[in-house]
Amino acid sequence: MISDLFSVTVLVGILASGIRLATPYLYAAIGETFGQRSGVLNLGVEGQMLLGAFAAFYVALKTGNLGLAVFVALLVGAVMGLAMAFVTVNLHAQQGISGIGFYLFGLGLSDLLFQKMLGTVETVKGFPKVDIPFLSDIPGLGEIFFSQSILVYGAYLLVPVAWFVLNKTTLGLKIRSVGENPEAADSLGVSVAGIRYFTITLGGTLSGLAGASLSIGLLNVFQQNMTSGLGFIAVALVYFGGWRPWGVLGGALLFSMVNALQLWIQVLGIPIPSDIAVMMPYVLTILVLVASVSRVRAPSALTKSFERDE
Amino acid sequence: MADEQSSYENVVEMRGIVKRFPGVLASDHVDFSLRRGEIHALLGENGAGKSTLMNILAGLYRQDSGSISVNGRPVTFSSPRDAIKAGIGMVHQHFMLVPSQTVTENVLLGLDDPRFLMRLSEYDKKVAELGEQFGLRVDPRAKVWQLSVGEQQRVEILKMLYRGAQVLIMDEPTAVLAPQEIEDLFETLRSMTLQGKSIIFISHKLNEVASIADRITVLRRGQMTAGGVSAVGVSTQELARLMVGRAVVFHLDKSPASPGEVVLDVKDVYAENDKGLPALRGLSLNVRKGEIVGVAGVAGNGQRELSQVIGGLRKCAKGEVRLKGELVSNRSALYGIQRGLAYVPEDRTHVGSAPNLSVTDNVIMKKYRQAPISHSGLLDMNQATRFAKGLKEAYDIIVPTVETPVRLLSGGNLQRVILAREISGEPDFMVAVQPTRGLDVGAIEGVHRLLLTQREAGSGVLLISEELDELLWLSDRIYVIYEGRIMGEIQLGGGDASQETVDVIGQMMTGTPLENIRMERDA
Numbered sequence: 001m002i003s004d005l006f007s008v009t010v011l012v013g014i015l016a017s018g019i020r021l022a023t024p025y026l027y028a029a030i031g032e033t034f035g036q037r038s039g040v041l042n043l044g045v046e047g048q049m050l051l052g053a054f055a056a057f058y059v060a061l062k063t064g065n066l067g068l069a070v071f072v073a074l075l076v077g078a079v080m081g082l083a084m085a086f087v088t089v090n091l092h093a094q095q096g097i098s099g100i101g102f103y104l105f106g107l108g109l110s111d112l113l114f115q116k117m118l119g120t121v122e123t124v125k126g127f128p129k130v131d132i133p134f135l136s137d138i139p140g141l142g143e144i145f146f147s148q149s150i151l152v153y154g155a156y157l158l159v160p161v162a163w164f165v166l167n168k169t170t171l172g173l174k175i176r177s178v179g180e181n182p183e184a185a186d187s188l189g190v191s192v193a194g195i196r197y198f199t200i201t202l203g204g205t206l207s208g209l210a211g212a213s214l215s216i217g218l219l220n221v222f223q224q225n226m227t228s229g230l231g232f233i234a235v236a237l238v239y240f241g242g243w244r245p246w247g248v249l250g251g252a253l254l255f256s257m258v259n260a261l262q263l264w265i266q267v268l269g270i271p272i273p274s275d276i277a278v279m280m281p282y283v284l285t286i287l288v289l290v291a292s293v294s295r296v297r298a299p300s301a302l303t304k305s306f307e308r309d310e
Numbered sequence: 311m312a313d314e315q316s317s318y319e320n321v322v323e324m325r326g327i328v329k330r331f332p333g334v335l336a337s338d339h340v341d342f343s344l345r346r347g348e349i350h351a352l353l354g355e356n357g358a359g360k361s362t363l364m365n366i367l368a369g370l371y372r373q374d375s376g377s378i379s380v381n382g383r384p385v386t387f388s389s390p391r392d393a394i395k396a397g398i399g400m401v402h403q404h405f406m407l408v409p410s411q412t413v414t415e416n417v418l419l420g421l422d423d424p425r426f427l428m429r430l431s432e433y434d435k436k437v438a439e440l441g442e443q444f445g446l447r448v449d450p451r452a453k454v455w456q457l458s459v460g461e462q463q464r465v466e467i468l469k470m471l472y473r474g475a476q477v478l479i480m481d482e483p484t485a486v487l488a489p490q491e492i493e494d495l496f497e498t499l500r501s502m503t504l505q506g507k508s509i510i511f512i513s514h515k516l517n518e519v520a521s522i523a524d525r526i527t528v529l530r531r532g533q534m535t536a537g538g539v540s541a542v543g544v545s546t547q548e549l550a551r552l553m554v555g556r557a558v559v560f561h562l563d564k565s566p567a568s569p570g571e572v573v574l575d576v577k578d579v580y581a582e583n584d585k586g587l588p589a590l591r592g593l594s595l596n597v598r599k600g601e602i603v604g605v606a607g608v609a610g611n612g613q614r615e616l617s618q619v620i621g622g623l624r625k626c627a628k629g630e631v632r633l634k635g636e637l638v639s640n641r642s643a644l645y646g647i648q649r650g651l652a653y654v655p656e657d658r659t660h661v662g663s664a665p666n667l668s669v670t671d672n673v674i675m676k677k678y679r680q681a682p683i684s685h686s687g688l689l690d691m692n693q694a695t696r697f698a699k700g701l702k703e704a705y706d707i708i709v710p711t712v713e714t715p716v717r718l719l720s721g722g723n724l725q726r727v728i729l730a731r732e733i734s735g736e737p738d739f740m741v742a743v744q745p746t747r748g749l750d751v752g753a754i755e756g757v758h759r760l761l762l763t764q765r766e767a768g769s770g771v772l773l774i775s776e777e778l779d780e781l782l783w784l785s786d787r788i789y790v791i792y793e794g795r796i797m798g799e800i801q802l803g804g805g806d807a808s809q810e811t812v813d814v815i816g817q818m819m820t821g822t823p824l825e826n827i828r829m830e831r832d833a
Binding site for chain 2: 171183189297
């Protein structure tokens with residue numbers, strides 16, 4: 001029973017699923033990091049994920065072409081991102097409220113499409129595991145790190161890329177400046193609107209991919225509201241990670257490891273009420289967020305709409 | 311930036327510039343020209359249209375009509391980027407910097423070189439070299455938030471120089487600087503003109519303009535009252551007249567004091583500051599009807615806390631404040647207001663007014679409880695508007711309509727709104743803290759007149775100020791405050807204060823009690 005938890009096999013299993021479970025959080029939260037560093041809070045991540053998840057699943061089911069499925073999910077996410085950018089940048093809508101609007105839109109539309117186009121829960125053949133030669137043969141570590149699907153590898157690769165772009169390139173400088181002092185950026189000829197369009201669209205695109213990583217990577221099904229708050233957790237992880245890709249990675253791993261642990265607890269039949277077990281990662285998130293408050297400062301212009309005052 | 315530019319004497323020519331904002335003509339057919347290698351001051355009161363004109367030149371605003379040419383070629387700027395390309399850079403009064411980034415990152419923002427990769431260390435060197443060339447010393451690797459205000463200003467100038475600016479517009483550059491930093495800045499500006507740069511220096515401070523500028527253009531309410539006159543041979547009196555449109559009375563006519571009974575009595579008050587440290591330690595003073603009593607002292611010696619204790623905004627641990635004999639300390643702000651107390655706080659925008667509310671809302675903030683402004687809790691907005699319009703006329707508040715939010719008002723106009731509100735309550739006593747800080751000459755004079763009017767009307771005024779000149783002009787008596795105690799009291803008998811009086815006040819401001827000064831003198 002409880003001692004089962006400490007066997008090597010179980011431990012490796014927990015760690016491997018923890019690594020895998022972090023995938024959607026990483027895509028969504030890294031995308032959200034770009035948006036927030038440029039001063040835009042997108043609470044619509046969850047809705048974008050649901051639509052991405054549905055699109056990927058549907059295309060995979062009908063064509064069997066996983067590449068095409070991912071592409072369509074990216075496209076759907078990008079369109080949602082563009083819409084969010086239009087509403088917040090051009091129409092100067094309050095970011096929090098419009099984000100909630102996009103969430104509800106994505107939730108409702110994915111549900112509607114599911115009922116009209118599928119009707120029942122089906123399974124699909126998702127991305128297979130790809131064993132990395134030699135590395136996957138390492139006992140324990142191989143199974144944890146090097147025997148995952150391509151979408152998992154991509155998520156982890158995204159972290160250093162995001163870090164590099166944000167900190168070592170002129171694009172990153174523009175993004176950070178627009179999020180800290182849009183007036184200054186504007187006065188130097190940086191297009192605040194252009195940068196925000198870029199980051200919000202990128203965020204939407206990655207949210208779409210996050211959805212796909214659920215429906216044709218981790219679970220290989222689509223059902224109504226299958227993200228169940230995952231997109232909101234991703235937003236919280238951005239705060240938790242202090243708006244830095246590596247911090248976001250830490251948060252995503254912590255959260256999904258606890259999640260993996262509670263799944264295994266249920267699998268092994270350890271007598272903890274399942275409701276309590278399911279709560280664990282969420283309670284942990286709240287606690288860690290409370291503890292990390294004021295540790296790092298948010299981008300100064302976060303949630304602030306920009307307009308040249310003339 | 312073409313190299314044949316030297317064939318034109320004027321780097322910048324602005325002709326007939328007109329710019330309208332809702333309800334205000336901010337720039338009314340203004341001409342402005344800038345010669346190569348000169349420092350050209352743009353002088354005017356707050357709201358005279360200096361910044362507007364220069365924001366047009368810097369590409370931030372677009373003029374409604376009029377033309378601009380740079381090096382003899384007509385230009386139209388649709389963004390700051392266009393202006394910078396033409397060699398014109400502006401250093402704004404509120405710095406346009408990103409605090410969390412390094413100096414170099416701030417300098418490089420928005421440039422095409424570096425293209426994609428930052429390679430910061432390489433550019434750190436370039437920025438340092440440029441700083442060396444113009445005497446703008448600042449560490450390129452430092453984060454901007456770590457820098458002093460003076461250093462941040464240097465970063466702003468570097469930003470423009472790095473972009474190849476030939477013309478530098480400095481918007482009120484000295485407003486935020488300490489005296490020594492001002493000297494450094496002037497030095498830098500002069501060395502830049504020697505290296506061929508031309509500088510536009512926006513200011514409302516006469517002395518500065520006289521000491522730094524080669525030529526001067528004066529604006530008043532959007533119109534040009536002097537265009538490019540030589541700074542040599544124009545007196546500050548003359549400039550002041552051009553700025554405010556009438557001769558400024560530097561010495562106000564003041565009738566002899568006729569003090570009546572004591573209206574405010576502060577007895578042995580102890581109070582703490584926001585950090586819980588003792589700020590007032592047994593302070594006593596009094597104010598009679600029909601006199602202005604000054605409180606002199608270096609900032610941070612308990613002035614703020616004193617005004618708050620009197621205004622009912624801070625508790626005192628010991629002692630008492632009486633207004634017309636009635637105990638008002640440790641009660642509430644409303645309690646004092648209802649007994650004839652008026653309070654003009656130090657912080658005009660955050661304590662003295664509600665920035666997003668209209669002039670009307672701001673002026674009824676004390677009267678809204680009573681008829682005719684309200685009846686049993688319902689506001690009569692017609693009455694309120696009428697009341698506000700009356701004050702706008704009486705106090706010469708320059709504002710398109712009384713519905714305008716006060717955040718859009720210049721400092722002088724905002725202070726007039728606050729004074730109008732306080733004085734219209736016909737107070738028996740008023741405490742005013744730094745009422746002229748940050749105002750220009752004309753506005754200062756207006757505030758001084760209003761304070762004197764209060765005195766004539768038989769009200770008592772406690773004037774807390776860090777401007778000794780202001781206190782000497784206005785006060786009938788002066789208390790000097792030091793570390794929360796009164797060091798002594800000086801009677802001023804009309805006319806100019808003697809040098810000896812000023813010396814004595816100065817000694818008290820640094821902590822010597824008046825008795826000791828007298829004892830030493832008699833010994």
